[in-house]
Amino acid sequence: MDLAELTGVRVARTTDDLVLRPGEAWLGGGSWLYSTPQPHLTGLVDLTGMGWAPTARDDDGALRIAGTCTVAELVAAAATWPAADPATASAAALVRRCADAFLMSSKVWSVATVGGNLCLGLPAGAMITLTAALDGVADLWSPDRGARAVPVVDLVTGPGRTDRAGDELLRGVDVPAAALTARYASRQLALTPVGRSSALVVGRLDADGACTLVVTAATTRPLRLRFPALPGAAEVTDALAGVTTWYDDPHGPADWRAGITPVLAAEVLAELAVTTSSEEVAA
Ligand SMILES: Cc1cc2nc3c(=O)[nH]c(=O)nc-3n(C[C@H](O)[C@H](O)[C@H](O)COP(=O)(O)OP(=O)(O)OC[C@H]3O[C@@H](n4cnc5c(N)ncnc54)[C@H](O)[C@@H]3O)c2cc1C
Structure with a gap:
């Protein structure tokens, strides 16, 4: 959409250009900035330059x-x-x-x-x-x-x-x-086939056996759980039971997200466990 209030877009090419003037904001790809009215903005500074x-x-x-x-x-x-x-x-x-x-x-x-x-x-x-x-x-x-x-x-x-x-x-x-040589598994759930994520869970297994779970979309902010070794599903369910930041929006109510996230996490853990044991067999 056209942003009617904008009076200019300048392209930053040097560090001296990276000083925002009143009413300006940084411009990345503009996919969100140009998708909705921005009445508080009069200018954009294009960082791609x-x-x-x-x-x-x-x-x-x-x-x-x-x-x-x-x-x-x-x-x-x-x-x-x-x-x-x-x-x-x-x-x-x-x-x-x-x-x-x-x-x-x-x-x-x-x-x-x-x-x-x-x-x-x-x-x-x-x-x-x-x-x-x-x-x-x-x-x-x-x-x-x-x-x-x-x-x-x-x-x-x-x-x-x-x-x-x-x-x-x-x-x-x-x-x-x-982080680039760790192993990962993930599960995503959305209310419709191409809908916005309602929950996205990523599990990571490091070379030393440590495991990290990251939950997004289901919570208001990213949630990261660390374990010294691959945990069991019950351990993760217990850890998630204490979470209070479940997100509530048209893509899913908070209690539903609190319910499905441990299920997705269990699937992620099962996938990491399978790949771990198949590697042990191969070795
Ligand atoms: C059809 C469609 C579907 C979308 N689906 C999703 C989705 O599923 N999930 C999702 O999260 N988002 C979604 N979005 C929103 C948005 O497009 C994305 O989040 C996208 O990644 C934003 O990147 P951008 O570079 O276009 O940001 P911009 O629109 O350029 O900027 C977004 C905001 O970030 C600021 N900004 C940009 N770059 C920087 C920087 N380097 N430093 C500081 N501030 C900066 C801008 O000032 C602005 O406030 C969707 C948008 C559209 C149009």
């Missing part, structure tokens, strides 16, 4: 995802990881599954950015799910305060709310190398 590489791997294997990396660019990059290191196949598949979890056409996939998804902070933000499961750390920056690092799981504080100050921009997300 900064020319950040969508993704980059350092010598230790850690991954940097630029705030301006589109969902399509991330999917394309992840598809190449297993060729260089077969141990990344599970993480690469998780990237694809999280991208598929979006209620989006391929047209939106090609413009929507990881930074825009994280900064919007919607419970069904599948890039939030992904980067939280990968132990991603958001690199935030503002001209006054400089840089600060916030784990993605702490960045989103509620539906559409984040720990980001208005003038801060998300430059990128840093993912540790170990």
